[in-house]
Structures are given as structure tokens and as C-alpha cells.
Amino acid sequence: MKSEKPAKLKEIYSSDEQNIILDSIADGVFTVGKDWHITSFNRAAEEITKVSRKEAVGQLCKDVLKADVCESNCCLRATMKTGKPIVNKKVHIIDAEGRKIPISISTALLRDSKGKLLGAVETFRDISVEEDLRKAIHAKYSFTDIISKNHRILQLFDILPDIATSGSTVLIEGESGTGKELFARAIHNLSPRKKQPFVAVNCSALPDTLLESELFGYKAGAFTDARKDKPGRFRLAENGTLFLDEIGEITPSMQVKLLRVLQEKTYEPLGATESLKHNVRIITATNKNLDELVRDGSFREDLYYRINVFKISLPPLRERMEDIPLLIDHFITRFNTLQKKNIQGVSEEAMSVLMSYNYPGNIRELANIIERAFILCKGGLIEKKNLPENIFILKPDHDENEVVSLRDAEAGYLLKALKQNNWDRLKTARQLGMHKSTLYRKIKSFGIKLPS
Amino acid sequence: MKVALSVFKDSISTVFDVSQQLLVLEINGAGEQKRTMVKLETIDPIRRASQLSEEGINVLICGAISMPMQASVSARNILVYPFVRGKVEDVISAYRYGKLGQAVYALPGCRRRGYGGSRGRNRGAHHRWRG
Ligand SMILES: Nc1ncnc2c1ncn2[C@@H]1O[C@H](COP(=O)(O)OP(=O)(O)OP(=O)(O)O)[C@@H](O)[C@H]1O
Ligand SMILES: [Mg+2]
Numbered sequence: 095m096k097s098e099k100p101a102k103l104k105e106i107y108s109s110d111e112q113n114i115i116l117d118s119i120a121d122g123v124f125t126v127g128k129d130w131h132i133t134s135f136n137r138a139a140e141e142i143t144k145v146s147r148k149e150a151v152g153q154l155c156k157d158v159l160k161a162d163v164c165e166s167n168c169c170l171r172a173t174m175k176t177g178k179p180i181v182n183k184k185v186h187i188i189d190a191e192g193r194k195i196p197i198s199i200s201t202a203l204l205r206d207s208k209g210k211l212l213g214a215v216e217t218f219r220d221i222s223v224e225e226d227l228r229k230a231i232h233a234k235y236s237f238t239d240i241i242s243k244n245h246r247i248l249q250l251f252d253i254l255p256d257i258a259t260s261g262s263t264v265l266i267e268g269e270s271g272t273g274k275e276l277f278a279r280a281i282h283n284l285s286p287r288k289k290q291p292f293v294a295v296n297c298s299a300l301p302d303t304l305l306e307s308e309l310f311g312y313k314a315g316a317f318t319d320a321r322k323d324k325p326g327r328f329r330l331a332e333n334g335t336l337f338l339d340e341i342g343e344i345t346p347s348m349q350v351k352l353l354r355v356l357q358e359k360t361y362e363p364l365g366a367t368e369s370l371k372h373n374v375r376i377i378t379a380t381n382k383n384l385d386e387l388v389r390d391g392s393f394r395e396d397l398y399y400r401i402n403v404f405k406i407s408l409p410p411l412r413e414r415m416e417d418i419p420l421l422i423d424h425f426i427t428r429f430n431t432l433q434k435k436n437i438q439g440v441s442e443e444a445m446s447v448l449m450s451y452n453y454p455g456n457i458r459e460l461a462n463i464i465e466r467a468f469i470l471c472k473g474g475l476i477e478k479k480n481l482p483e484n485i486f487i488l489k490p491d492h493d494e495n496e497v498v499s500l501r502d503a504e505a506g507y508l509l510k511a512l513k514q515n516n517w518d519r520l521k522t523a524r525q526l527g528m529h530k531s532t533l534y535r536k537i538k539s540f541g542i543k544l545p546s
Numbered sequence: 547m548k549v550a551l552s553v554f555k556d557s558i559s560t561v562f563d564v565s566q567q568l569l570v571l572e573i574n575g576a577g578e579q580k581r582t583m584v585k586l587e588t589i590d591p592i593r594r595a596s597q598l599s600e601e602g603i604n605v606l607i608c609g610a611i612s613m614p615m616q617a618s619v620s621a622r623n624i625l626v627y628p629f630v631r632g633k634v635e636d637v638i639s640a641y642r643y644g645k646l647g648q649a650v651y652a653l654p655g656c657r658r659r660g661y662g663g664s665r666g667r668n669r670g671a672h673h674r675w676r677g
Contacts, residue, residue: 145655153654157631160610160653162564165554188561188610190655192628248621251592284590 119217122197125204126155126170127213142197142220144190155216161187161197170214173201184221193427196225222431240276241424244414250277250406258284263356263401265341266379268408270528271458274379275339277406282335287375290334293327298343298531305348307364310355316365328361328372335375341401342382342393343531353397376401381532411453411460418449421457425464426476433468440467440476447478451485454504454536455527462527482525484511505540508533517544547573549641550584550598551634552608558630558637560653562608563615564589569634570601591618598624607641610653629656 112134116123122139124132135150135158143150145158156164163169163185173180179202187195197218204212242248257264258281266274275294282292300308307316311326327336344352355361356376360369378401387393411417422445426437440448453459467480484507508522515521523533537544551558552565559565565586572580584601588594595618598606606619607627619626627646630637631653640646 143655149654156560158654160561162561164560166564188563188612190629190653192611192613192616194563194612194614243617243621251618251621252596255590255593255596 120219122218122220123215124150124155124158125213125215128174128211130155130170132158133213139218142189142195142218143187159187159216159218160189161185161199169199169201170216173203173214177203179203196221223434240273240280241420242414242417243420244409244417246409247414247417254281255284257281257404257406259286260404261285261287261375262403263375264377264404264406265384265402266377266406266408267384268379268381269410269454269456270381270532271456272408272410273457274381274408275337277408278335278337278377278379281377282337282375285335285375287334291331292335292337293331294337294339295327296339297348298340302345302348305344306351310361310363312364313366316363320365323363326361326363328355328374329370331374333373335377338376338378340380340529340531341378342380342384342387346392346394349394349397353394353400356397356400381529411456415449418460419445421460422448422464425461429465429468435468436473437468437471438473438475441478444476444478444481447481447486452503452507454507457527459527462525484514484525501540504536505542508536508540509542512537512542512544519544547604548602549573549605549607550601550603551637552586552606553634556635557633558607558609560609560631562606562611562628563591565608568598568601568603570603571638591615595619595622595624598622607637607646610656629653 113136116134116136117138119136120138122136122142124135124139127133132150132153132155135145135147137147139150140146143158143160150158155170156168169180169183169185172178179200181200182198183200184196184198187197189195198221199216199218201214201216204215206212240247240251254277264278264281266277268274278294279292282288295305295308297305307324307326309326309328311324311329312320314320314323355372358369359373360371362369384393384398384402388395388398411421422440426439429435430437448460448463455462463482463485464476466482467476470480471477507526511522511526512519515525519533519537520530523530526533528536549571551569551571552562553559553567553569554565559567568584568586570582570584571578572582586594587597591612591614594615598619599622603624605625605627607630609629609631611619611626611628616626616628627641630646630651632640632651637646637651640648640651645651
């Protein structure tokens with residue numbers, strides 16, 4: 095595999111002075127000879143690729159960089175062939191630890207003082223932070239953003255592509271923070287509609303009349319303030335996917351309207367005289383048990399069957415403890431890039447606390463715990479003392495033999511978290527990573543009394 | 547048993563996540579029986595993994611592979627030898643004699659991931675074939 099380094103290049107580029115200069119550059123830089131073997135490799139390049147200079151020099155550049163374009167469309171080859179530099183081309187590499195990293199590449203020819211071609215130089219920059227932000231802004235999440243090795247989730251992965259291509263309605267059930275929206279977006283992004291919009295509406299956030307105009311839009315003059323036509327979310331999601339979150343919260347009259355829209359594939363904007371056809375795929379989500387709601391008569395059975403062609407049930411985090419270390423790793427990597435920190439992981443002690451907690455707010459709560467620890471932890475490992483106090487309470491400090499039911503334990507957490515936040519329910523909900531309506535519901539069902 | 551190598555020309559393809567061709571070896575107690583080329587249809591990790599599984603692959607030998615891709619392939623009960631490089635014939639014979647762990651077959655800087663730690667323990671021992 096290895097070839098002899100051309101003596102001349104070695105002379106020029108392995109000198110200490112050259113390395114010092116190269117190492118002072120913040121971007122990754124490497125040079126290759128005409129045979130594509132690496133002749134120099136700076137410190138930033140080591141950091142981005144996780145390959146050391148010693149391991150890299152003398153190797154074929156594609157083996158070191160491991161970019162998705164190396165075989166199909168090599169940047170250096172193009173530059174060597176045309177003489178033209180490439181500027182800021184976005185590609186992905188896989189580092190030596192298996193992380194996929196977006197980088198921006200530039201290339202140029204390398205000549206000696208007499209103009210003789212020596213090879214080429216490539217500079218590259220880790221653009222994960224920009225990419226992360228772009229993803230966050232456009233919410234372009236895909237499968238690869240769903241972290242799990244839980245067998246139930248892996249089974250879902252198996253059928254998700256088929257569900258996605260089918261175009262049927264999908265109902266996603268799961269507690270707060272279990273990833274319902276993430277899955278909804280992944281389904282959209284796997285479907286033939288992926289280039290079309292994904293529009294999310296939280297049905298519990300709006301009273302009926304507002305929800306109706308939000309979904310279906312209105313015509314000018316439909317009511318006093320309606321000066322211009324306003325397109326509804328159905329219109330905005332045309333040809334794409336409409337995600338109706340908290341579907342269990344809609345009123346009986348809204349249920350009737352939605353049923354018609356689904357059956358007839360048409361809807362009427364407020365104040366319109368004609369109905370409009372739509373081509374929108376509907377995905378719904380709920381943290382309630384719709385079966386039960388149907389049984390007790392608060393959710394229409396016919397609507398239930400319409401939205402429930404496929405049902406996906408996301409297990410709560412406490413039923414997939416094996417995902418906790420994976421998710422922690424994932425969030426640490428994310429916050430390291432976003433906050434330009436270098437936290438290495440969590441200490442063993444902290445991990446055992448994190449593993450014994452039961453996460454009523456599920457993955458969002460875990461993410462919040464890690465984000466909070468980042469504020470308190472300057473570097474190295476996240477320690478026990480960086481974790482919020484309320485997550486320590488699972489360990490019953492009374493009789494070891496007394497079995498505490500999950501429900502009691504959860505009520506205990508809530509109570510403690512509420513106390514910590516001076517009974518501020520919004521703050522508590524945020525800390526636990528649950529929706530405030532979920533918190534209210536739990537407070538009620540546990541019969542927790544708030545001081546007035 | 548079916549062993550798949552992700553190939554580009556006469557070498558292991560550098561990045562499995564985007565590679566396009568698989569060389570599939572069918573092996574039984576008597577040795578290698580048959581070779582076929584299979585085109586990989588998608589770069590989506592889930593679908594790629596399900597294609598491997600539909601082809602009945604038991605072992606995948608490949609170049610650099612991202613963690614989500616490796617996780618979805620492993621989830622199909624396919625044994626993955628990641629971060630391998632080299633000429634196809636050399637790699638096949640290294641696999642055959644249980645020598646894939648040698649440094650020459652690892653991408654630069656990637657021995658830790660491919661063969662270090664718990665991931666790599668006993669790798670190959672169960673699947674080595676005697677021809
Ligand atoms: N398996 C996962 N891997 C990585 N991140 C995840 C996973 N599941 C959820 N998350 C993250 O956790 C957070 C909560 O997920 P999401 O908003 O999809 O949950 P939800 O079920 O819609 O919650 P809610 O009921 O409160 O609306 C998000 O930041 C999401 O990216
Ligand atoms: Mg949600």
C-alpha cells in the first residue's frame with residue numbers, strides 16, 4: 095500500500111518550519127504529490143479526520159480523508175487535470191471514529207519556485223456547526239438523526255420506509271419528548287413528498303375557531319379583521335405533509351370537520367363559497383391513549399380509523415435504558431460543536447445516576463439535563479455534581495424493601511421538581527422537558543396540591 | 547454463508563456509505579462456491595441494510611462506515627468488518643486466514659475503531675472458513 099515518498103517533496107515539506115506554519119492555520123491542510131500520496135498534514139487536519147500526521151503522511155489521500163467524493167469525483171484530481179482551483183465545495187467525510195462530518199474543501203495546484211508542478215494542496219474546514227444550525231432551521235431531520243438500538247425502535251426502522259412510501263395516514267403515539275415529531279419528519283423525508291413542505295400544527299395550542307382558520311385559511315371579509323385572503327396550513331402543505339400534533343386534544347366539532355376533510359379530500363376556507371381540493375398527507379401524533387378516548391366517547395371512532403391506518407408507538411425512555419448512553423454521547427457531541435467545548439463524556443458515578451432515573455420528560459428531558467450540565471462543567475467529564483438534584487430521588491431513601499410503584503416515584507419527582515422551581519409550573523415543565531399541558535394533566539392525576 | 551465486500555475497481559471501496567458495488571462470495575465447508583456482483587441501490591442506511599439482508603449477506607467487509615450505517619447493518623445480524631482497505635484478492639485471502647486484523651488492511655488511523663476494544667473481540671473466529 096505504502097509507496098516511497100518522493101525525496102524532493104519530503105525535503106521541502108517535512109521540515110519543522112513548514113509544519114509550524116501549517117499548524118498555525120486553523121483549517122485542515124494537506125498536500126499530495128502527483129501520485130496522490132500525502133506529503134504533509136497539519137494539526138487541524140489531524141483533529142478533523144482523527145488521523146495523526148504520522149499515520150497520514152505517505153498514505154493515499156482518499157484513505158486518510160475518506161470523503162464521499164473521493165472515488166466518484168475527486169477534487170484534487172479535477173484540479174490537477176484542469177489546473178483550476180476548487181473553492182468551498184461541501185462534502186462529507188467519515189472520521190477514524192465513524193463520525194460523519196460535513197466539511198468545506200478548497201484545492202489548488204502546488205508548484206515550486208520555477209513553476210514546476212509538485213502536486214496539489216487541499217484545505218478543509220469542519221462545517222458541522224453551520225450544518226447543525228441549517229438542519230435546526232430547516233428541521234431536515236432524517237433517520238440518521240434518530241439514535242437508538244432498542245429492538246422496538248429498530249423494528250420500526252424496518253417498516254418505516256414502507257410506511258413512508260405508502261402515503262397513508264400515520265398515527266404516532268408516545269409520551270412527551272419521545273421523538274414523535276422527529277419520526278414524523280423522518281417519515282416525510284423518506285417519502286416521495288420529501289421535496290415538498292412539511293408543516294406542523296399543534297392542535298392543543300389554539301381554540302377551535304383559530305385552529306380552523308389556521309388549518310383551512312380564510313377569504314377576505316370572512317370576519318372583521320380579515321382584510322386579505324390567508325392561506326391555511328392545508329394550503330401551505332399542499333403536495334407535502336401536514337403534521338397534526340396533539341390530535342387527542344381537538345374538540346368534537348373540529349373532529350367532524352377533520353373527518354370530512356380526510357374523507358372527501360376537500361376543505362373550505364372560512365368565508366369561501368367553494369371547497370378546495372387538497373393533496374396533503376396527514377401524520378398525527380398524540381401523547382394520549384386514543385383507544386381509551388374512543389372507548390369513553392371523547393374521540394370519534396370514525397375519525398380514529400381514518401387517521402390510524404398505520405400506528406407507531408414510541409416507547410418511553412425508561413423502557414429503553416440501553417439508549418441512554420448512546421443518546422448522552424449524541425447530545426455531548428452536539429453541544430460540544432454548538433458551544434465549542436470539549437467535554438469528554440460523563441463520569442461513571444454520573445452515568446449510574448443517569449441510568450437510574452426514570453425520565454418522565456423522556457429524551458427531551460435527557461437533552462436538557464446534558465445541556466444544563468454543559469453550563470456547569472468546564473471541561474473533562476460531566477460529574478454527579480453537574481446533574482440536577484431532582485434526578486437523584488429515584489433511589490428510595492427509606493426502606494430498601496419497600497417497593498415504590500412507578501406512579502409513586504413519578505409523583506415524587508414532580509413534587510420535588512415543582513418545589514425546586516417555587517411551584518412555577520412553566521419552569522418545571524421546561525426543566526422536565528415536558529409540555530405544560532402534560533404537566534398540568536399529571537399534577538391533576540397525581541392529585542398534587544399546589545400552594546395558592 | 548455469504549460474505550460481501552464493498553468494492554471499487556479492484557480494491558475495497560473507501561467509503562461504504564456511498565459505495566455502489568458489492569462483491570458477494572458464497573462459501574460453504576468446501577470453500578468458495580460462487581461470486582456475484584450486486585449493485586447497491588440506495589445510500590439511505592436503513593434501506594441499504596435491508597438490501598444486504600435481502601441478499602442474505604452474513605458478513606460485510608468494507609471501508610470507512612459511519613456509525614448510523616454500521617448500527618443499521620449490525621442490527622440485521624450482519625457481522626461488519628469496518629475500515630478495511632486493500633486489493634480485493636488480498637483482503638479475501640486475509641479474511642480467509644483470519645488476518646484481516648493486521649495493520650496493512652486497516653485504513654490509516656482506524657485500527658482502534660475496527661479492531662480495538664470490545665467491538666473487535668474474536669472477530670472472524672466464528673466465520674472463518676476452511677477451504
Ligand atoms: N431517538 C432520538 N435520537 C435523537 N434525538 C431524539 C430522539 N428522540 C427524540 N430526540 C430529541 O428529543 C427532543 C424531543 O423530540 P420530539 O420533539 O420529536 O418529541 P415529541 O414526542 O414530539 O415531544 P412532545 O410530545 O413534547 O411534543 C428533540 O430535540 C429530538 O430531536
Ligand atoms: Mg412534539
